[in-house]
Amino acid sequence: MARPRPPVRVALVDGYDVVLTGLAHMFDQYRDRIVVCEIDANAELSDEIDIVMYDSFAQPESDQSELAKLVANPRAARVVVYTWNFHPALVDSALEQGVHGYLSKTLPARDLVAALETVHAGEQVVSEPPRAGTSTRALDWPGKSEGLSDRESEILALITQGKSNADVASLTYLSPNTVKSYIRNIYRKIGASSRTRAVLWGVAHGFTPDHHRIDHWLGGP
Known part of the structure; x- marks a missing residue:
């Protein structure tokens, strides 16, 4: 009789607690196939x-050096990007950096596991x-409980980080007019009623990322 395969050990890398928690819960019914080994970078990783x-x-997403650093990290055998943004330039650049998968956030849990x-x-x-x-209906993201879509929340998070409309358009590969529509x-x-009010709301509702978690995997402190 063939010995059952051990589950795949996965580390989730993101700067937002609610995003990580929601993603981890997607695997609840597949614990015999997927084991989430790390969420909190403040804990020492031995696996x-x-x-x-x-x-x-x-x-x-346009800073592809982050992906290159993840691919070069000896603690990880493989790296996949999990995103809604499938602009061809982003996909091609990520693959050139050596990522092993470019997966859509619209995948149901069973297909994501597969x-x-x-x-x-x-x-x-x-x-x-x-x-x-x-939309990624199965996941959680900051602002979901307030009726924000995942893409609206991502744009608000970028605004909360101090990005201009032009920056947001460049980083998301959306047109300036589309960005303005999302912001409205x-x-x-x-x-x-203003950008300042939106930023203050974002800070108060979890839209400020924990960069330490990202830096941890990129070789930072």
Whole structure:
């Protein structure tokens, strides 16, 4: 009788507690196949990791040096990007940096688990680009309870980090007009009358990332 395969050991890398917790809970029914080994970078990591799963929520996706550092990290056998942004330039750049998977946040849990197992087996996996308007309904993100979509929350998180509209458009590969439309919807939903008010709301509602967690995996302190 064949011996059962051990579960894939996954480390989740993101600067937002609610995003990490929601992602970890996606694997609750698949604990025999996926083990989440790390969420908190403040704890010393002794396990070897099969896959580092980099959730790109409100991270500077155009800064591909981050992905290169993750790929070069000897503690991780493989690296996958977990994102809603499938702009061809981003996908091509990530693959050139050596990532082993580029996975969509619209994947249901069973398909996400299967994709991670395929990556662990040595194959490269790139999801089909999500259809326009498709949301990651199974996950949590800052502002979800206030009615913000995942993309609206990501844009608000970038604004809270001090990014201009031009910066947001560049980082998300959205047009300036699309960014302005998202921002108008954000203001309406959170009751903000100005950018300053929106930033203050963001700071008060968990939109400030914990960069220490990201730095930990990138070789920082």
